[in-house]
Amino acid sequence: MPTVAVVGTQWGDEGKGKITDLLASRADVVARYQGGNNAGHTVKVGGDIFKLHLIPSGILYRGTTCVIGNGVVVDPAVLIQEMDSLAQKGIDVSGLRISGNAHVIMPYHRLLDKLEEEMRGGGKIGTTALGIGPVYTDKIARNGIRIIDILDREAFSDRLDAVLKLKNAVLQKVYGVEGFTKEQIMEEYLPYAERIRDYVADCSILVNDAIDRGKNVLFEGAQGTLLDVDHGTYPYVTSSWPTAGGIAAGLGIGPTKINKVIGVAKAYTTRVGAGPFPTELSGPVCNTIRERGQEYGTTTGRPRRCGWFDSVIVRYAVRVNGLSGLAIMHLDTLAGFEKVKICTAYRCDGKVIRDFPTNLRVLAGCEPVYEELDGWPEGSCAVKRFEDLPGAARAYLARISELTGAPVAIVSVGRGREETLILEEPFS
Ligand code: IMO
Numbered sequence: 137m138p139t140v141a142v143v144g145t146q147w148g149d150e151g152k153g154k155i156t157d158l159l160a161s162r163a164d165v166v167a168r169y170q171g172g173n174n175a176g177h178t179v180k181v182g183g184d185i186f187k188l189h190l191i192p193s194g195i196l197y198r199g200t201t202c203v204i205g206n207g208v209v210v211d212p213a214v215l216i217q218e219m220d221s222l223a224q225k226g227i228d229v230s231g232l233r234i235s236g237n238a239h240v241i242m243p244y245h246r247l248l249d250k251l252e253e254e255m256r257g258g259g260k261i262g263t264t265a266l267g268i269g270p271v272y273t274d275k276i277a278r279n280g281i282r283i284i285d286i287l288d289r290e291a292f293s294d295r296l297d298a299v300l301k302l303k304n305a306v307l308q309k310v311y312g313v314e315g316f317t318k319e320q321i322m323e324e325y326l327p328y329a330e331r332i333r334d335y336v337a338d339c340s341i342l343v344n345d346a347i348d349r350g351k352n353v354l355f356e357g358a359q360g361t362l363l364d365v366d367h368g369t370y371p372y373v374t375s376s377w378p379t380a381g382g383i384a385a386g387l388g389i390g391p392t393k394i395n396k397v398i399g400v401a402k403a404y405t406t407r408v409g410a411g412p413f414p415t416e417l418s419g420p421v422c423n424t425i426r427e428r429g430q431e432y433g434t435t436t437g438r439p440r441r442c443g444w445f446d447s448v449i450v451r452y453a454v455r456v457n458g459l460s461g462l463a464i465m466h467l468d469t470l471a472g473f474e475k476v477k478i479c480t481a482y483r484c485d486g487k488v489i490r491d492f493p494t495n496l497r498v499l500a501g502c503e504p505v506y507e508e509l510d511g512w513p514e515g516s517c518a519v520k521r522f523e524d525l526p527g528a529a530r531a532y533l534a535r536i537s538e539l540t541g542a543p544v545a546i547v548s549v550g551r552g553r554e555e556t557l558i559l560e561e562p563f564s
């Protein structure tokens with residue numbers, strides 16, 4: 137009856153969707169605690185591919201309660217679209233619950249996301265332009281609008297009076313664009329509020345009750361450790377706390393209630409958006425990984441930057457998340473190279489460092505120190521048991537575990553649910 141968290145250990149897109157989907161089959165409750173529709177979680181079920189941005193992947197199992205916690209930011213138009221498109225595919229969404237305290241993405245957040253990026257010029261962060269940074273900024277600045285506010289016409293109207301004054305001043309005076317009227321926003325958002333009203337609940341009570349009753353609860357992280365606003369490669373990060381530390385605040389549970397934390401890592405490294413990336417590759421190896429791994433953004437379609445596995449990063453993720461185990465994804469994508477490389481440390485100003493530097497200028501100057509290992513043949517990962525993997529692939533995984541300090545609990549050898557080797561069952 138444990139609770140298990142799934143978090144990203146790299147720059148997002150590690151395959152958290154597949155692992156949460158897998159573990160959701162054992163879970164009674166699946167809860168998201170941060171981020172918004174900047175996440176893109178792809179799950180392959182039979183012949184169908186589901187791309188989820190906001191609703192926890194657990195929704196694909198009938199009877200699972202799926203929670204959008206207070207730490208998540210909600211674009212209601214996207215949420216409703218996602219609910220409708222799941223329903224069209226015959227998926228029951230009646231188990232969805234949304235925290236009344238979650239903040240709502242408004243049209244001015246999306247506009248400000250674009251305008252701020254334009255203003256940054258060459259220093260662009262490369263955001264998803266979905267309003268994530270601006271909505272979290274407003275939350276912290278106490279200018280936000282929550283789900284409970286839009287459910288109450290009067291409260292909504294009062295909040296908009298207070299907030300639009302500030303927002304319109306910035307839009308008009310700083311950016312020279314037109315602002316928004318209260319009527320325009322209410323006309324769009326009040327119908328959204330009616331659509332989601334029945335799904336809104338006190339999710340802190342819901343999750344705590346489930347834990348107290350001994351249910352299996354899964355915490356689904358979005359983004360990754362290096363996109364964490366505190367622990368990531370700031371400022372090239374998202375505006376929330378994807379690390380395990382974000383779970384308690386983002387759901388209203390105590391940290392003592394988190395039993396296990398599984399860190400998801402690709403067998404290599406990718407990144408979308410700007411910022412330093414020590415093991416980044418270019419040329420044929422990068423192209424092979426990108427094409428085989430289908431490394432294009434789920435949310436924005438952008439080609440992902442690709443590089444070798446960086447154990448400095450994942451060792452850092454083991455530390456800041458207190459990882460109990462690793463899920464190593466895309467082992468099959470790396471198959472077919474004669475040799476593969478793992479970054480074991482960085483060389484920086486003539487010194488070898490093993491701890492991930494969060495100073496970007498230092499990180500940008502770091503050269504990876506590589507260890508070369510034997511590759512494994514193409515097609516050799518299509519196995520049902522870990523023992524049947526080629527020796528070189530098992531040696532690669534063992535080295536990852538040794539270098540990062542966390543056991544490998546799960547290995548993914550393909551996109552499908554069944555293409556997964558479980559070495560250690562997290563819900564046990
Ligand atoms: P999943 O959950 C990969 C990146 C953006 C950008 C930075 C800030 O699919 O792993 P934002 O719009 O969040 O303000 O953008 O964060 N980013 C992600 N990269 N996977 C994600 O989510 C991401 N969500 C945000 O590309 O560099």
Ligand code: MG
Pocket residue numbers: 148149175176177433434435
């Ligand atoms: Mg993604």
